[in-house]
Amino acid sequence: MNIRSFIYAATAALVVSYAAPAAATVYTEDFEAGFPAWESGWFGANSNAENCYGAGQGRGNNPDGLWISTVGQGCSSSPVTVLFDNAFAASLTSFSLDVAGATPTVLTIFDKNGATLFSTNVTLTGGYSTDPGAYVRYGATSNNGIGGFSFTGNAAGNTSIDNLEARDGATTGGVPEPATWAMMILGFGGVGAMVRRRRGVGAIA
Ligand SMILES: [Ca+2]
Numbered sequence: 001m002n003i004r005s006f007i008y009a010a011t012a013a014l015v016v017s018y019a020a021p022a023a024a025t026v027y028t029e030d031f032e033a034g035f036p037a038w039e040s041g042w043f044g045a046n047s048n049a050e051n052c053y054g055a056g057q058g059r060g061n062n063p064d065g066l067w068i069s070t071v072g073q074g075c076s077s078s079p080v081t082v083l084f085d086n087a088f089a090a091s092l093t094s095f096s097l098d099v100a101g102a103t104p105t106v107l108t109i110f111d112k113n114g115a116t117l118f119s120t121n122v123t124l125t126g127g128y129s130t131d132p133g134a135y136v137r138y139g140a141t142s143n144n145g146i147g148g149f150s151f152t153g154n155a156a157g158n159t160s161i162d163n164l165e166a167r168d169g170a171t172t173g174g175v176p177e178p179a180t181w182a183m184m185i186l187g188f189g190g191v192g193a194m195v196r197r198r199r200g201v202g203a204i205a
């Protein structure tokens with residue numbers, strides 16, 4: 001390999017090392033668009049979540065959030081467990097949401113294996129009927145995916161959620177690997193050698 005092709009190879013390695021890291025994807029859902037728009041978004045498409053009034057229905061007396069329920073469950077005053085689809089659950093590293101409870105309930109966020117990441121009694125703000133509503137924010141991070149979240153007690157039809165945010169596991173760093181540093185140093189050395197050689201024989205376009 002001559003100097004010039006070596007420099008091209010080193011430069012190509014450098015470009016690849018900086019192009020590879022991708023920004024984490026942030027998924028948000030604020031339920032502001034007219035229902036049932038959210039059902040075709042990431043939350044509706046990647047979980048068993050459903051409007052307690054049923055699929056394809058309007059938002060009822062909840063102008064800012066969603067009366068959380070699951071497919072076919074309805075507003076049945078029963079516990080709610082929202083599960084993310086397996087591949088999506090495995091990709092997630094954090095999840096947070098706003099909750100406005102109307103009846104006592106415990107929120108639990110769990111990893112892809114069902115292990116608890118976060119659990120708390122929901123503060124009952126009763127703030128689901130205004131826009132903006134009065135909500136309290138909860139969340140969790142995980143190295144083992146986010147499997148979903150649940151509400152105990154009579155949550156279905158009595159617990160509103162809003163402002164969901166989930167992030168996937170893509171790295172945000174741009175630090176080159178040690179092998180790349182070695183290629184960079186060799187590449188810079190190669191440029192210096194070529195410049196010195198050109199000085200010796202006169203400029204060649
Ligand atoms: Ca709003």
Ligand SMILES: [Ca+2]
Pocket residue numbers: 030031032064065162163
């Ligand atoms: Ca909202």
